[in-house]
Amino acid sequence: MRVAVFGANGPTGRHLTDQALAAGHEVVAVTRRPGSLPARPGLTVAVADATDPAAVDAALGGTDAVLSALGSRFSKETITTYSASATAITGAMARHGIKRLLTVSSSIADPDWRPTGAHFFNHVLDPLVNRRLGHTLHEDMRRMETVIRQTNLDWTLVRPSGLFEHPTVTDYHTAATSADGVFTARVDLAASMLRELEERRYICTAMGVITTTVKPNIAKLIWNEGVKKK
Numbered sequence: 489m490r491v492a493v494f495g496a497n498g499p500t501g502r503h504l505t506d507q508a509l510a511a512g513h514e515v516v517a518v519t520r521r522p523g524s525l526p527a528r529p530g531l532t533v534a535v536a537d538a539t540d541p542a543a544v545d546a547a548l549g550g551t552d553a554v555l556s557a558l559g560s561r562f563s564k565e566t567i568t569t570y571s572a573s574a575t576a577i578t579g580a581m582a583r584h585g586i587k588r589l590l591t592v593s594s595s596i597a598d599p600d601w602r603p604t605g606a607h608f609f610n611h612v613l614d615p616l617v618n619r620r621l622g623h624t625l626h627e628d629m630r631r632m633e634t635v636i637r638q639t640n641l642d643w644t645l646v647r648p649s650g651l652f653e654h655p656t657v658t659d660y661h662t663a664a665t666s667a668d669g670v671f672t673a674r675v676d677l678a679a680s681m682l683r684e685l686e687e688r689r690y691i692c693t694a695m696g697v698i699t700t701t702v703k704p705n706i707a708k709l710i711w712n713e714g715v716k717k718k
């Protein structure tokens with residue numbers, strides 16, 4: 489399959505690109521920063537801001553499916569990256585007749601999801617990071633989900649929990665709507681999206697994905713995701 493990957497130079501997008509190429513797909517890596525992606529067999533780099541409808545339209549010509557791992561940083565200001573990119577991507581897909589879309593969202597986008605982790609996560613990290621600092625981001629993620637739900641595409645909203653780095657794919661768990669767990673390795677998130685591309689178990693619904701067999705070190709997680717990534 490020829491798949492477009494949005495956010496291809498981001499941490500999840502890199503796993504998606506590597507795993508898709510390894511699985512024998514051709515990848516069109518869509519990015520604002522082409523220099524960040526080294527040339528490899530099977531990889532085409534398309535330069536586009538994902539919120540620019542004309543640029544997205546040009547990038548998607550000739551692709552069979554779209555995988556998006558786009559993301560934005562937390563901000564006090566209104567965030568529109570998720571909803572604006574969803575509008576541009578779904579519009580271009582409709583014009584090109586591309587039906588299959590898998591987009592990364594979050595467990596937080598499920599209004600009924602509640603963390604069932606350790607006390608510190610449930611009572612400190614989740615309320616402070618997800619609900620307060622991440623408020624505007626998650627508002628826009630919900631707008632993105634609404635944009636996608638209103639299309640006639642074969643969409644899947646992929647909802648991971650707190651992301652962390654792990655070197656190898658684990659025996660991750662998926663569930664309809666959202667999954668009961670607080671962490672997801674990015675490598676598992678990417679693997680679940682590529683498996684769902686083949687299996688089509690969660691068409692026109694949300695798929696939760698969590699990692700259960702390994703856990704991140706919380707201090708490392710806060711350093712990597714909250715401090716180093718900025």
Ligand SMILES: NC(=O)c1ccc[n+]([C@@H]2O[C@H](COP(=O)([O-])OP(=O)(O)OC[C@H]3O[C@@H](n4cnc5c(N)ncnc54)[C@H](OP(=O)(O)O)[C@@H]3O)[C@@H](O)[C@H]2O)c1
Binds near residue numbers: 494497499559569594
């Ligand atoms: N962190 C968590 O715990 C957590 C939990 C649940 C869900 N999520 C979601 O999971 C997704 C992936 O997260 P991540 O940490 O792996 O990646 P990330 O750091 O959020 O990467 C974002 C990617 O999106 C690209 N991007 C942003 N705006 C763009 C635009 N307008 N046009 C083109 N590219 C654009 C960035 O490219 P540039 O390099 O050009 O900026 C980058 O490649 C995000 O949507 C995030 O919100 C995260």
